[in-house]
Amino acid sequence: xxxxxxxxxxxxxxxxxxxxxxxxxxxxxxxxxxxxxxxxxxxxxxxxxxxxxxxxxxxxxxxxxxxxxxxxxxxxxxxxxxxxxxxxxxxxxxxxxxxxxxxxxxxxxxxxxxxxxxxxxxxxxxxxxxxxxxxxxxxxxxxxxxxxxxxxxxxxxxxxxxxxxxxxxxxxxxxxxxxxxxxxxxxxxxxxxxxxxxxxxxxxxxxxxxxxxxxxxxxxxxxxxxxxxxxxxxxxxxxxxxxxxxxxxxxxxxxxxxxxxxxxxxxxxx
Numbered sequence: 001x002x003x004x005x006x007x008x009x010x011x012x013x014x015x016x017x018x019x020x021x022x023x024x025x026x027x028x029x030x031x032x033x034x035x036x037x038x039x040x041x042x043x044x045x046x047x048x049x050x051x052x053x054x055x056x057x058x059x060x061x062x063x064x065x066x067x068x069x070x071x072x073x074x075x076x077x078x079x080x081x082x083x084x085x086x087x088x089x090x091x092x093x094x095x096x097x098x099x100x101x102x103x104x105x106x107x108x109x110x111x112x113x114x115x116x117x118x119x120x121x122x123x124x125x126x127x128x129x130x131x132x133x134x135x136x137x138x139x140x141x142x143x144x145x146x147x148x149x150x151x152x153x154x155x156x157x158x159x160x161x162x163x164x165x166x167x168x169x170x171x172x173x174x175x176x177x178x179x180x181x182x183x184x185x186x187x188x189x190x191x192x193x194x195x196x197x198x199x200x201x202x203x204x205x206x207x208x209x210x211x212x213x214x215x216x217x218x219x220x221x222x223x224x225x226x227x228x229x230x231x232x233x234x235x236x237x238x239x240x241x242x243x244x245x246x247x248x249x250x251x252x253x254x255x256x257x258x259x260x261x262x263x264x265x266x267x268x269x270x
Contacts, residue, residue, distance in 0.1 A: 014194045016223050022234065023124045030236050031173035031260050036192050036223050037235035043120050044230045049181045053252065055107040056181075061146055068210055071150060071245075077104070077143030079270045080166070087163035089134060097140045100270075113254055114141040117179055117232065118268060121258070125266060132167040132259070132267035139167075140270035142256030144181070150245040152211025155197050156237035156257065167267055171259035176237035177268070178253045180227040185248030188227055192241045195220040216240065227251070234258075 016037045017026060029035040061074040064082070078100040083093035104112070114131075118141075122129030131141045158166040158174060165171070178190075195217045204216035217240050225233060235241065237257070258268045 010221055011194055014221055014223065016225060021123060022121050022232075024126065026234070027121075027125065027175070027260070027266070030175055030234065033236070035236075036194070036239065037190075037225060037233055039225060039234075040120075040232045041228060042230045043232035044116065044179060046229055048116075049230050052109065052113050052254075053181050055109050056144060056252070059103065059107065061144075067208055070152075070206075070209065073149070073151065074146040075143050077270055078140050079143050080139055081161065084161065087161070089162070089166075094137065097138075100140050112141070113179075114256065114268070117142075117177065117254060117256075118266075120232065121177070121234070121266060127263065127265040129258075129266040129268070132169070132269045134167060136168065141268060142177075142254055142270045144252060145255050146250060146252045147243050148184075148246045148251055150187075151241075151243035152206065152209065153193075153214050153216060153240055153242040154211045155240050157197070158257070158259070160197065167259065167261065167269070169261035169263055169265065169267060171261055171267070173260040174237060175258045175260075176235050176241075176255070177258055178227075178233045178255045180229055180231050180233075180251070180253045182250050182252040183227045183229055184246035184251050186246075187244050187248075188246040188251040189244045190225045190227070190233060190235070190241060191222055191244065192225070192235055192239050193217040193220045193222045195240045196238050197240075211242075212240070214242070227253070 013034045014036045018039050026038040061076050063072045078096045083090040118129045131138050201216050204212045256268045256270050
């Protein structure tokens with residue numbers, strides 16, 4: 001058998017687990033690099049997803065900064081990355097965070113959607129799951145995103161995006177959480193590559209963008225996750241990842257970042 005006909009070796013620790021609920025082992029595996037992602041179908045019921053979507057219909061979605069985020073991505077809510085200046089949280093973030101909390105309350109839902117997600121993530125975790133703080137002030141809990149045209153290849157890592165510690169309690173691992181409220185007929189897949197940032201990757205960065213040309217991942221191993229309504233996906237965002245464009249419907253998800261702190265608690269932020 002020639003070298004060209006042999007199967008390409010795959011990393012047995014780069015896989016996606018599917019389970020009925022999140023467990024402490026799932027989160028520990030992600031933190032240790034033993035999994036690429038964990039998916040939990042039906043974390044929220046279709047009826048609950050429809051209720052949240054109905055509430056969001058009365059509220060306008062805004063786009064991320066068009067210069068930095070292309071193709072455009074719509075969102076309801078405020079993320080800390082929208083208010084980053086020279087590696088620190090800009091003063092403009094805090095009044096925006098206050099307005100964000102009022103906007104979510106104005107939807108009139110009888111529950112906090114992000115609290116439902118945190119409760120599910122913490123059901124088997126020995127520590128607490130709470131919204132993180134910076135300087136004693138609570139960050140926003142998450143956003144609703146609609147990337148119908150997709151997300152560019154990118155990675156997320158607070159350690160590299162912010163000077164010092166983003167949260168009052170330093171983090172030892174970081175995760176990204178998504179709960180899908182609506183999915184398109186085709187497309188909208190999340191792709192994750194077994195590739196973490198290297199200084200040489202900056203040669204592939206798109207001009208004035210958060211993202212990179214897909215050449216940045218080369219022939220790195222990848223996994224692809226097709227979303228379903230009510231499903232939750234937890235991944236290690238330090239691996240480069242992207243979202244494919246949607247066709248035949250909207251792709252709307254609740255999303256937030258989550259970190260494992262040195263106290264053993266799980267802390268979230270939008």
